[in-house]
Amino acid sequence: ETGVTQTPRHLVMGMTNKKSLKCEQHLGHNAMYWYKQSAKKPLELMFVYNFKEQTENNSVPSRFSPECPNSSHLFLHLHTLQPEDSALYLCASSQDLSRGNYGYTFGSGTRLTVV
């Protein structure tokens, strides 16, 4: 494991279901991110949290709802999703946003399939 753990690894859900993705890091990082990765598309930034505060919501539909209870944990709550939301959802962390630029550590992702 890299220090960033995502669960579950795979998720199949119906369009009327509610589910949550979990991300946990023990790297001492203070910034955490959700990205969506679809086939043949660039990585799409969804949400950013810095010191538990949401700093970015990249025009994400309200059927995706993030939660960051502390600097080590990040959730993505899902409800009434559409088939086009099927993708790999990647969590990442970095030192923080204020100390300049540092690389990300990514989790292994959750492969989501909406049926």
Place this chain on the structure above:
Amino acid sequence: GENVEQHPSTLSVQEGDSAVIKCTYSDSASNYFPWYKQELGKRPQLIIDIRSNVGEKKDQRIAVTLNKTAKHFSLHITETQPEDSAVYFCAAPSGGSYIPTFGRGTSLIVHP
């Protein structure tokens, strides 16, 4: 926001050849340029990065070069091996937010 163009989208080489992937960016304030490698079914991993105060950085068979004037940076892989086969992403943050914009990725295939 930052605009990052990455080329080529696909690169096929024979084992032992060199591979070069290039990214251009638009925000002149950008000062940190990472490269990530994503093997099939795995997470992206940071493999090398460069800051704007240097022009080149090497780590064994991989190197990154930066041309700030022309606003482009490149990943160089020498003596390629089949295990180098992966998708490679560049990224460049916009100076204001430090959040990177990723390139679309380059699928590198190394034929044995």
